[in-house]
Amino acid sequence: MTHPALPRALDRLDADRDGALDRLFDFLRIPSISAQPDHAGDCAAAAGWARDALAGMGFTATVRPTAGHPIVLGHHPGPAGGKAGPHLLYYGHYDVQPPDPLDLWHSPPFEPVLADGPHGKRIVARGAVDDKGQVAMILEALRAWHATGGIPLPVTVLLEGEEEVGSVNLAPFLESARAELEADFVVVSDTNMWDRDTPAVTTGLRGLLYTEIEVQGPSRDLHSGLYGGLALNPINALTAVLGGLHDAAGRVTLPGFYDAVRDIPAAQAAEWAALGFDAAAFLGEIGLAVPAGERDRTPLERLWARPTADINGIWGGYAGPGAKTVIAARAGAKVSFRLVPDQDPQAVLDAFRRSVANRLPPGAHATVTCDSAGPGIRVAADTPMVEAARAALADEYGRPAVLIGGGGSIPVVESFRRILGLDTLLMGFGLDDDAIHSPNEKFDLRCFQKGARAHARLLGRLAAAG
Amino acid sequence: MTHPALPRALDRLDADRDGALDRLFDFLRIPSISAQPDHAGDCAAAAGWARDALAGMGFTATVRPTAGHPIVLGHHPGPAGGKAGPHLLYYGHYDVQPPDPLDLWHSPPFEPVLADGPHGKRIVARGAVDDKGQVAMILEALRAWHATGGIPLPVTVLLEGEEEVGSVNLAPFLESARAELEADFVVVSDTNMWDRDTPAVTTGLRGLLYTEIEVQGPSRDLHSGLYGGLALNPINALTAVLGGLHDAAGRVTLPGFYDAVRDIPAAQAAEWAALGFDAAAFLGEIGLAVPAGERDRTPLERLWARPTADINGIWGGYAGPGAKTVIAARAGAKVSFRLVPDQDPQAVLDAFRRSVANRLPPGAHATVTCDSAGPGIRVAADTPMVEAARAALADEYGRPAVLIGGGGSIPVVESFRRILGLDTLLMGFGLDDDAIHSPNEKFDLRCFQKGARAHARLLGRLAAAG
Numbered sequence: 001m002t003h004p005a006l007p008r009a010l011d012r013l014d015a016d017r018d019g020a021l022d023r024l025f026d027f028l029r030i031p032s033i034s035a036q037p038d039h040a041g042d043c044a045a046a047a048g049w050a051r052d053a054l055a056g057m058g059f060t061a062t063v064r065p066t067a068g069h070p071i072v073l074g075h076h077p078g079p080a081g082g083k084a085g086p087h088l089l090y091y092g093h094y095d096v097q098p099p100d101p102l103d104l105w106h107s108p109p110f111e112p113v114l115a116d117g118p119h120g121k122r123i124v125a126r127g128a129v130d131d132k133g134q135v136a137m138i139l140e141a142l143r144a145w146h147a148t149g150g151i152p153l154p155v156t157v158l159l160e161g162e163e164e165v166g167s168v169n170l171a172p173f174l175e176s177a178r179a180e181l182e183a184d185f186v187v188v189s190d191t192n193m194w195d196r197d198t199p200a201v202t203t204g205l206r207g208l209l210y211t212e213i214e215v216q217g218p219s220r221d222l223h224s225g226l227y228g229g230l231a232l233n234p235i236n237a238l239t240a241v242l243g244g245l246h247d248a249a250g251r252v253t254l255p256g257f258y259d260a261v262r263d264i265p266a267a268q269a270a271e272w273a274a275l276g277f278d279a280a281a282f283l284g285e286i287g288l289a290v291p292a293g294e295r296d297r298t299p300l301e302r303l304w305a306r307p308t309a310d311i312n313g314i315w316g317g318y319a320g321p322g323a324k325t326v327i328a329a330r331a332g333a334k335v336s337f338r339l340v341p342d343q344d345p346q347a348v349l350d351a352f353r354r355s356v357a358n359r360l361p362p363g364a365h366a367t368v369t370c371d372s373a374g375p376g377i378r379v380a381a382d383t384p385m386v387e388a389a390r391a392a393l394a395d396e397y398g399r400p401a402v403l404i405g406g407g408g409s410i411p412v413v414e415s416f417r418r419i420l421g422l423d424t425l426l427m428g429f430g431l432d433d434d435a436i437h438s439p440n441e442k443f444d445l446r447c448f449q450k451g452a453r454a455h456a457r458l459l460g461r462l463a464a465a466g
Numbered sequence: 467m468t469h470p471a472l473p474r475a476l477d478r479l480d481a482d483r484d485g486a487l488d489r490l491f492d493f494l495r496i497p498s499i500s501a502q503p504d505h506a507g508d509c510a511a512a513a514g515w516a517r518d519a520l521a522g523m524g525f526t527a528t529v530r531p532t533a534g535h536p537i538v539l540g541h542h543p544g545p546a547g548g549k550a551g552p553h554l555l556y557y558g559h560y561d562v563q564p565p566d567p568l569d570l571w572h573s574p575p576f577e578p579v580l581a582d583g584p585h586g587k588r589i590v591a592r593g594a595v596d597d598k599g600q601v602a603m604i605l606e607a608l609r610a611w612h613a614t615g616g617i618p619l620p621v622t623v624l625l626e627g628e629e630e631v632g633s634v635n636l637a638p639f640l641e642s643a644r645a646e647l648e649a650d651f652v653v654v655s656d657t658n659m660w661d662r663d664t665p666a667v668t669t670g671l672r673g674l675l676y677t678e679i680e681v682q683g684p685s686r687d688l689h690s691g692l693y694g695g696l697a698l699n700p701i702n703a704l705t706a707v708l709g710g711l712h713d714a715a716g717r718v719t720l721p722g723f724y725d726a727v728r729d730i731p732a733a734q735a736a737e738w739a740a741l742g743f744d745a746a747a748f749l750g751e752i753g754l755a756v757p758a759g760e761r762d763r764t765p766l767e768r769l770w771a772r773p774t775a776d777i778n779g780i781w782g783g784y785a786g787p788g789a790k791t792v793i794a795a796r797a798g799a800k801v802s803f804r805l806v807p808d809q810d811p812q813a814v815l816d817a818f819r820r821s822v823a824n825r826l827p828p829g830a831h832a833t834v835t836c837d838s839a840g841p842g843i844r845v846a847a848d849t850p851m852v853e854a855a856r857a858a859l860a861d862e863y864g865r866p867a868v869l870i871g872g873g874g875s876i877p878v879v880e881s882f883r884r885i886l887g888l889d890t891l892l893m894g895f896g897l898d899d900d901a902i903h904s905p906n907e908k909f910d911l912r913c914f915q916k917g918a919r920a921h922a923r924l925l926g927r928l929a930a931a932g
Contacts, residue, residue, distance in 0.1 A: 035786060165788045220753075220905065220906075221904040225674070226902070229873065231758060233758065235777040236711065245702065286693070292699065292829065310694050311782075312792050314785075315780065317780060322500075324564060407691045
């Protein structure tokens with residue numbers, strides 16, 4: 001089923017490629033780093049930019065304050081004459097990760113460039129793909145429909161500014177704005193394709209428990225010669241605690257950590273095996289040769305269906321040039337756990353805290369604070385929305401879209417289900433080598449352009465079916 | 467035996483206390499941080515300051531270039547008419563530790579102040595006691611003799627600018643300047659008193675092996691959701707390596723680490739026991755209650771006679787506010803070992819490298835670089851120089867000087883013995899709570915003033931005996 005106005009919307013997208021890129025670059029130039037308080041003004045600016053973009057294509061759009069960074073909400077009634085199909089709620093985020101380490105970027109993170117890559121042009125900037133570029137893709141699809149046949153469905157767009165810091169103010173907003181968020185399902189583009197030629201819909205996502213641990217030592221920094229051997233060294237204690245997080249087989253040692261973890265069903269295992277994942281190539285692209293993690297699991301299971309523990313940062317004492325013979329007063333680390341469906345984040349947090357208490361040397365004190373906690377997600381694959389998405393993707397790419405798992409977390413998916421009762425379609429256009437959260441984050445220009453076309457096609461399919 | 471001119475020298479020190487403090491403050495204002503290349507000019511300025519001070523009291527004084535920061539060398543022939551006793555070689559250093567963390571200082575580290583403390587006035591600045599304040603004490607003693615009866619012995623003063631970064635250029639200088647460094651023994655003030663009322667001579671010093679380890683992970687920072695479970699996390703690997711450095715009894719686990727370590731002789735154990743060391747009070751002053759280290763050793767053994775392993779700094783990944791779900795490309799740490807006499811620094815370095823290689827997870831790579839390596843030192847206690855020093859200290863303090871061990875390292879002591887054939891007298895006036903290498907480093911004014919008087923007395927005793 002094809003909507004009669006779709007060809008014009010697609011033509012419009014092709015004709016306005018330069019304009020789309022200019023608009024995305026404007027969005028990327030705003031350093032909306034949600035984790036850093038001195039960028040609060042930039043987050044507000046990015047929200048304003050998105051509101052103006054929506055208003056320019058016929059949306060009633062507002063910036064809503066929260067206890068943190070604001071939320072952008074836009075409504076479009078769809079075609080004159082009433083509902084023509086399902087009401088879509090698009091979700092995305094305008095905030096980005098901190099760009100450090102800055103010295104590894106080849107161009108400044110907030111001065112987007114179009115660079116040459118081995119597979120054509122790429123957009124390079126912090127947020128190029130996560131998630132400003134993927135949000136821009138959706139906006140461009142809506143803009144093309146608006147400029148041609150008119151947006152063919154009722155649409156709500158919700159963009160938050162705290163996805164990279166745990167979305168702490170989103171759930172309260174969903175609660176309070178429930179009446180404005182009536183829709184049939186949620187559409188999110190914050191995931192990846194299978195590879196650059198194979199589109200994908202993601203049907204599982206790992207959850208995330210993110211913690212910070214601080215170990216207290218002496219009341220001040222000490223000279224290691226005068227005190228070493230008698231004074232507690234908090235870095236020694238921290239490594240003693242964290243060094244035992246994994247056993248020799250790569251399993252996480254927290255008691256009970258795997259109790260709720262189920263093996264994937266045989267049918268899914270077979271589907272994933274059929275994808276022909278090349279672990280050596282995957283690792284080779286990031287300079288590694290030996291897979292880490294659980295030795296007795298397949299690579300795709302380790303990435304999509306198994307929980308992990310990763311230390312994301314560690315600090316303490318002297319890190320400058322040369323030698324400083326100091327025993328630090330304190331040391332800390334960021335420790336996070338990727339969780340799979342059925343694992344309870346609170347139970348894992350409790351187990352981690354007990355493990356820390358048990359492993360600390362006598363006299364040492366530690367605090368473990370929880371930054372965010374969200375469970376793993378399963379999305380049913382046999383729904384009309386997934387089927388429409390797979391069809392739209394197949395139309396655009398000329399090959400079937402595959403169903404994949406995802407290693408990352410989009411905690412809001414759980415909130416949409418719990419608070420709004422809505423399922424979420426995860427249709428994303430990132431690639432494994434996009435370097436999100438890393439220096440030189442990029443979005444392949446072809447992914448950006450075909451992603452916008454696929455979103456335009458999805459609107460057409462749903463409107464024609466509706 | 468008292469030198470007839472000593473009373474005038476002591477009176478002069480008492481009369482010129484304000485001048486002595488002004489001169490020390492000038493010295494302390496120079497941020498001669500040897501570890502930081504952008505302070506090379508300040509190191510040169512501190513060397514020039516010391517040369518001028520020596521020249522002002524009749525020394526032939528020069529600043530000698532080295533491959534690093536320069537060395538100050540001054541000669542004074544002693545009294546007209548020739549040698550009146552032993553020729554002393556004073557050693558000290560004009561360089562200081564980096565002052566960070568700056569936010570914990572109550573006054574700027576290079577703006578010295580005289581502050582009130584629980585035991586009277588204290589000089590607060592980076593280098594107040596380590597070692598500019600103790601060097602200034604010696605200079606003031608020489609200045610007082612120069613201004614009154616004349617310096618009563620032939621004296622050489624050698625001040626280096628790289629003690630805090632391993633004294634790498636000192637040994638080559640000693641080799642090349644051997645003819646200019648003829649003397650009977652070395653005198654160093656870079657150690658502590660037993661307590662604020664009890665002077666001490668130090669007869670043992672731990673050595674130091676200082677290393678840096680870096681673990682290589684992926685070729686770039688990764689998103690922990692997309693890669694976690696399959697990609698090597700270098701911080702996980704680093705903590706796995708370092709978390710096993712100690713066993714539950716507080717012993718260092720490197721194979722062979724204790725093989726060459728001898729128990730202290732019974733007589734020394736008895737002397738140390740008689741000191742009545744109050745471990746609870748010692749730890750209480752630094753906010754700790756439970757002694758760390760080897761459970762089956764006395765507190766003074768742990769501090770003076772047992773080797774240690776301390777992680778002095780650790781870094782990797784994200785250490786900013788909030789959450790960043792990153793797998794870092796690399797992680798590192800500074801790891802140092804305090805060594806006792808008979809332990810071979812090279813053997814310990816080799817054992818550490820083997821241990822790192824054995825504990826690394828499959829596919830991980832690490833490099834261990836050696837920053838400095840110096841063995842532990844024993845100084846004979848039954849020599850005329852130690853006896854003269856104890857007598858001079860008893861004269862000044864009205865109570866016997868005790869013989870103590872020292873936990874810190876003064877690697878040059880070994881160089882003086884090996885290259886120049888000279889023994890070293892370690893007579894220092896620091897206190898345990900001086901916070902050397904820490905924020906708010908201080909030197910009790912009383913220690914500074916009585917230390918200068920004790921040095922003046924030592925010169926008088928040795929000249930009278932000579």
